[in-house]
Amino acid sequence: MDTVLLSRLQFAITAGFHFIFVPLTLGLSVLTAYMESRYVATGDKDYLRMAKFWGRLFLINFALGVVTGITLEFQFGMNWAEYSRYVGDIFGSPLAIEATLAFFLESTFIGVWIFGWNRISPKLHALSIWLVAAATNLSALWILIANGWMQHPVGYVLRNSRAEMVDFWAVVTNPYGILKFFHTVMSGWVVAGFFVLGISAYHLLRKNETEFFKKSLKIGATFALISSILVAFVGHFHAHEVTRTQPTKIAAMESLWETTQDAPMYLLLVPDPKNERNSIEAIKIPSMLSILAGQKEIKGLKEFPPSERPPVTLTFVSFRVMVGLGFLFILLSLWALITFKTIENKTALLRILLWSIPLPYIAAQLGWIVAEVGRQPWIVYGLLKTANAVSKSVEPAQVVASLIGFTLFYGALGIIDIYLLAKYARKGPEPKEV
Template sequence: MDEILLARWQFGITTVYHFLFVPLTLGLSIMVAIMETMYVRTDNELYKRMTKFWGKLFLLNFSMGVVTGIVQEFHFGMNWSEYARFMGDIFGAPLAMEALTAFFLESTFIGLWIFGWDRLSKKLHAACIWIVAFASNLSAFWILAANSFMQNPVGYALNNGRAEMVDFFALITNPYVANQFPHTVLSGVVTAGIFVLAISAYHLIRGTHLEVFRTSFKMGLVWSIIGLFALMGSGHLQTQFIAKNQPMKLAATEALWESADPAPFALAAVIDEKNQTNTFELGVPGALTFLAHDSFKGEVKGIKELQAAAVAKYGPGNYVPDVKALFWSFRVMVIAGMVMMGITLLCALLWYKGKLEAYPIALKAMLFSLPLPYIANSTGWFVTEGGRQPWIVVGLQKVAQAASPNVTAGEIWISLIGFTVVYGVLAIAAGYLAVKFIKQGPVDTKPSIPAATAAKGATLWN
């Protein structure tokens, strides 16, 4: 492999590791804050037990997200120095704001929340976790504001071969981030909801800590169903924005080689990238046009026409991303979402009828659905980032122009293997601790009385 491909693999691997933890942090932080708020309002110890149990898993996930995220920033100086030189004036601003606002809030108030039990008042302690939840999602906003410039450059001027920011407000109100941020937050809501449902299902199957996990399951149902429907809506809006502003990404994701009006949505296809055709395609007529335009009338431009336009605008080159990878990644994401929706609605119906625990197969299906949001998040991220290839900043800088010129393939191999091994060890350790905490279940907030003593006391009293 050459240096550029290795650098892309390294950043891709570290980003996938990091993004395994980010969505759960976004959604679960809010859920834990709601649980503690219910405890403050009702003074019901059940909600305190829920808060502490899910809060423990949140802290484990949060710490892994921080550790894996810090490494990413080193990549810009190590493997992508030309990108840092070209984009540093713009990319650095939202990253600095993320550190100065979101990260400082998170690190301060998460410490207060961890060590503040029984030291702070109930309301003040609950306020701490709300601030952590706000800061976690604010952090996502700043990161996505930086990423959105790479997808849709705004508020900049080119001076001396560099992109320089001339309008900070334009940067943070980028229409791309206005679509991407809600979609990312909602993916966190769904991830947290399925996470809570799956673990609750595990304990309901075993018949342990039933009071806690019946309530957690109900909350997870509401959280997941609202999140899934809202996520579908935000995804539709994002598709419409991409159809106008990144038509090549949409065309590649749909393997649409020729412009069409109306354009079909391909359910499956055998794609021949070399000859730029699909040798087999099973599609829904007009569905892609409807998704892009809210109407069955309207052209969706194809890859061939967009490639020709890009050559005319930017010069000779291949401006088509990896069609097969994008096509199937998107469909894996959609299928994962549909399966989550089906299982969640089934469990909601059984719960409504009071028959949920009488059908352990439904609970087992929910338990085994735990990997689905992570699969959907990872494939969705790949579509977002892979779809803008060969650009690292659309229309301004290609990936091949952004790599560090003096880093060798051997050096990247060493750091790639090193990061992958370290991340693998961390993942095993985090997985071990998570399984341990999950099996242990919530710890009673009141002093427990040994069963024998309790039975003896009951006998004497009677």
């Protein structure tokens, strides 16, 4: 195995593991803030207990997310030094803003929230968790602006054999980055909604704190339904941007080989990349692909040299499964809301909701596979190829050693996270005050 493949594998494993924690942090911070605000507004102690119960789970997830995120930035300077040298002038700016502004704000007010119970007024305490939620999602904005530039580079010139920023505003307002931000953040809200739904379902199945968890379930279902619809809505416009800026990716997502006017969509399709065709094309919806992509003519993969095409099967399958799960989330959260009044008696639905907790995580990971694998062979689309971005001084044996180390370390962290979340989720909220 060569250094490029090993470095890609290492970054994929560490980034994928880190992103297990990010979506729940994004959404659960907002839900915890909402629950505490409901307590401040109504005086209902159940909402205070909710904020503390779900907030504890948020803190466990947040702590591990911070730890797993640190190693990613080190890899830019170690495994991907050529990439950092070539685009560091642009890529480093949003990451620096994220670290000095968003993460600082987030870290400061999470301390206020943890240690401020009974030390500051309820309103100020609720404000502190809202600031944490805002900073957490703002942190994602700057990271996704950086990634959006990799997907569609703007506001730069090539000078001295490297890309240099000439228009910071163009980088910040890059439509690809903005759409990616909303799509990613809202998918994190779906993760949190189903996390609350699933744990609430677990306790309702055991008739534990029924009223408490019915309230939690309703909040989670409402949040999940709204977020799932928004993800689909933003995803539609994101597809327009992908079609405009990354024609190879949209072609791979739909396994389209020939350039087509009024391109149809096939509900049943099996790619055959080896022969540059599809072995099965069935259940045709005329013009649907062009309608969804917002473009009458869709370029096929044969328009591009084989060396510039992304892996088709992985991109296609990841995209189709992600979209299918997205519609499932809408149906499940809507079903939970429709049957809410008697949901404690809907054993089958509660079990489905419990076992659905991993599904939004899977959908989020599949989304990143589509985004990153579908961009290949470019690390910066159309500008810098992945093969040219790896560090020249790193040997395969060094990457293998660090890959094994990261895998073992992250595996241990994963076990700790699952253990702690399961322990405190099963424990339930603090007892009611007598």
